[in-house]
Amino acid sequence: MPVKFNVGDIVKMRKAHPCGSDLWQVTRTGMDFGMKCQGCGHFVMLPRVKFERMVKSVVAPAGE
Template sequence: MPEIPQIEVGDILEMKKNHPCSPKSTRFRVLRVGSDIRIVCENCGRDLTIPRIKLEKNIKKIIRPEKADAQP
C-alpha cells in the first residue's frame, strides 16, 4: 500500500511538472490543508486550490521549513 504524504501548512512542495509562469517554477507553498489543498506558486504568487488526491500524485518532494522555536 502506498505511503500517504503528511502535508502541513507552510511546507514547500516540489512538483513533477512546472507551473506555466516559468519553465523552472516547480515549488509551491502550502496555505491550507483539508480535502482540498490550497497552494501558492513561489515564483508568480498564483493561488491554486487542488483536490488532495490529485495533488498527492503530482508531488515530487516535500520540503519542511526549519522550526525557529525548536530547542537543540
C-alpha cells in the same frame, strides 16, 4: 506509508507552473489543498487526490 503535509511546507511538483517555477507553498490542507506558487504568487486549489499524485517531494518542511 502516506506522507503528511502541513501548512507552510514547500513542495516540488511534477509539472512546472507556466511562470517556470515548480516550487509551491501549501496554504491549506483538508479535502482540498491550497497552494501558492513561489515564482509568481499565483494561488491554486487542488483536490487532495490530485495533489498527492502531483507532488514529487517536500523541499522544506514548515517552520524552517
